Amino acid sequence: MLAETIVWLAAIILPARLRDWGRAMVVELATIERPGAALAFALGCLAGALRQTVSSHLLHPNQALEGTSVMQQGSSLLRRPRRLAALCAIGATGLGLAYMNAAGAPLSYLAINAAALAIGLLAVGVLTEAGRLWRIAGGAVGVALACMILFTALFGVSAEGATRWISAGGLLLQPALFLVPAVALGFARARDSVSLLAVLIAALALALQPDRAMAGALAAGMAALALARPGRGVLVALGAALAAFTATLVRADASPAMPFVDQIFYSSFAVHPLAGFAVLAGAALMLVPAIAGYIRDSDHRPIYAVFGAVWLAVILAAALGNYPTPLVGYSGSAILGYLISLLGLPPYAATRSIGRDGAAVQSEPEEQQPNLRASLTIAG
Amino acid sequence: MVRNRTLSPPARTILAIMADAGSRWLHGYDLCRQGRVKSGTLYPLLIRLEEQGYLEAEWQVPAEPGRPPRHAYRLTATGRALARANPPLGLGAVASDPQGKPA
Numbered sequence: 001m002l003a004e005t006i007v008w009l010a011a012i013i014l015p016a017r018l019r020d021w022g023r024a025m026v027v028e029l030a031t032i033e034r035p036g037a038a039l040a041f042a043l044g045c046l047a048g049a050l051r052q053t054v055s056s057h058l059l060h061p062n063q064a065l066e067g068t069s070v071m072q073q074g075s076s077l078l079r080r081p082r083r084l085a086a087l088c089a090i091g092a093t094g095l096g097l098a099y100m101n102a103a104g105a106p107l108s109y110l111a112i113n114a115a116a117l118a119i120g121l122l123a124v125g126v127l128t129e130a131g132r133l134w135r136i137a138g139g140a141v142g143v144a145l146a147c148m149i150l151f152t153a154l155f156g157v158s159a160e161g162a163t164r165w166i167s168a169g170g171l172l173l174q175p176a177l178f179l180v181p182a183v184a185l186g187f188a189r190a191r192d193s194v195s196l197l198a199v200l201i202a203a204l205a206l207a208l209q210p211d212r213a214m215a216g217a218l219a220a221g222m223a224a225l226a227l228a229r230p231g232r233g234v235l236v237a238l239g240a241a242l243a244a245f246t247a248t249l250v251r252a253d254a255s256p257a258m259p260f261v262d263q264i265f266y267s268s269f270a271v272h273p274l275a276g277f278a279v280l281a282g283a284a285l286m287l288v289p290a291i292a293g294y295i296r297d298s299d300h301r302p303i304y305a306v307f308g309a310v311w312l313a314v315i316l317a318a319a320l321g322n323y324p325t326p327l328v329g330y331s332g333s334a335i336l337g338y339l340i341s342l343l344g345l346p347p348y349a350a351t352r353s354i355g356r357d358g359a360a361v362q363s364e365p366e367e368q369q370p371n372l373r374a375s376l377t378i379a380g
Numbered sequence: 381m382v383r384n385r386t387l388s389p390p391a392r393t394i395l396a397i398m399a400d401a402g403s404r405w406l407h408g409y410d411l412c413r414q415g416r417v418k419s420g421t422l423y424p425l426l427i428r429l430e431e432q433g434y435l436e437a438e439w440q441v442p443a444e445p446g447r448p449p450r451h452a453y454r455l456t457a458t459g460r461a462l463a464r465a466n467p468p469l470g471l472g473a474v475a476s477d478p479q480g481k482p483a
Binding site for chain 2: 018020021023024025027028030031032040041042043044045046047048049051052055
């Protein structure tokens with residue numbers, strides 16, 4: 001089942017022109033009887049598919065892909081922030097799987113991370129289809145998510161003085177890790193009273209748990225939003241987030257480091273320098289959608305700033321304390337959180353180019369303006 | 381025209397196995413096992429070989445009923461020439477670049 005999920009994932013991330021090869025991997029897996037050999041085959045296929053996808057999109061400018069140049073394909077990817085973030089999530093998780101495999105992590109750890117990636121991608125697909133509903137009920141959804149974080153603080157599983165987890169099917173999930181980014185981005189998009197209420201509830205919950213890393217992430221996100229788009233509501237949100245973060249600093253956090261979860265920015269280098277670089281590269285990949293979007297899509301800069309700030313704070317917390325290392329460490333919650341948070345990014349990036357008279361020309365993605373070429377021809 | 385890269389040891393091994401098979405079709409996992417090559421190395425290699433015209437691939441219905449079609453591969457004539465020019469390095473052959481000139 002696990003091997004099938006992994007090879008299925010490999011098949012779907014391959015470029016469209018290589019779909020046959022993806023099907024070939026899936027069918028070939030079915031012929032392998034030994035579970036260990038099947039899992040090794042599937043993981044290899046995923047690694048190969050990742051390399052092939054990166055190669056097809058970014059690394060071979062002389063290789064034609066589906067009738068367009070690689071540079072056009074890369075540019076197209078940058079105009080689709082959610083797709084770029086999904087690819088970065090796949091890449092970072094893959095690098096994390098490679099590190100954990102090299103470090104001798106239990107097979108179940110790899111399986112859970114891979115499953116979280118598959119489930120998260122599926123959830124993104126489903127929630128994208130429900131986009132209109134999301135836009136209508138966005139604020140209320142944010143409040144519901146924040147209430148789930150508060151529920152965890154009040155009734156969740158406690159360890160070492162912190163109440164951050166819920167038990168689901170024998171697994172310990174950390175709801176704040178996959179809900180706080182969504183709450184932050186929901187507020188960044190709406191900035192209304194309902195989404196502000198969601199931030200306030202989340203801040204209270206994080207102070208109660210306490211969860212210093214996610215409180216810091218919420219504060220970082222609100223600080224980024226305050227710099228990009230200041231306003232009374234944003235400042236209230238920032239104040240609440242900072243108060244929550246301060247409250248977590250007052251209480252001692254005695255959580256010990258868990259293998260393959262915490263402190264892996266350092267321990268991975270002890271396994272092998274390549275393992276260490278894989279972890280660093282995976283962490284860096286997580287920030288690519290924010291950086292690329294901030295540079296190219298000025299209309300949505302506050303959203304990219306919040307996305308980048310939240311995940312940078314989570315990464316820094318993992319580097320500085322005993323907190324889960326997102327995507328590259330053993331943490332299905334972080335993988336789900338990253339994928340859910342990419343729904344807060346715009347589906348298409350509006351980009352600017354220089355017109356014939358040297359003035360900046362705002363261009364919308366071709367999907368939204370099917371007659372763009374005709375209008376440019378007339379204007380020219 | 382796509383420039384050929386210097387072939388890696390796994391690539392030479394796979395080419396040798398497929399050249400030995402002649403016109404017989406081979407499957408992915410069999411190549412992994414015979415060549416002791418991981419699937420993450422094999423499939424990008426096969427994709428590259430097919431795109432460069434050295435390999436042909438097709439879906440074949442297996443002999444056992446009820447099984448799905450399986451992807452099978454064999455070298456083209458240019459693929460067999462490439463294999464001859466790039467033998468596995470462990471066989472005492474001189475390492476050469478894809479044009480057949482000594483390194």
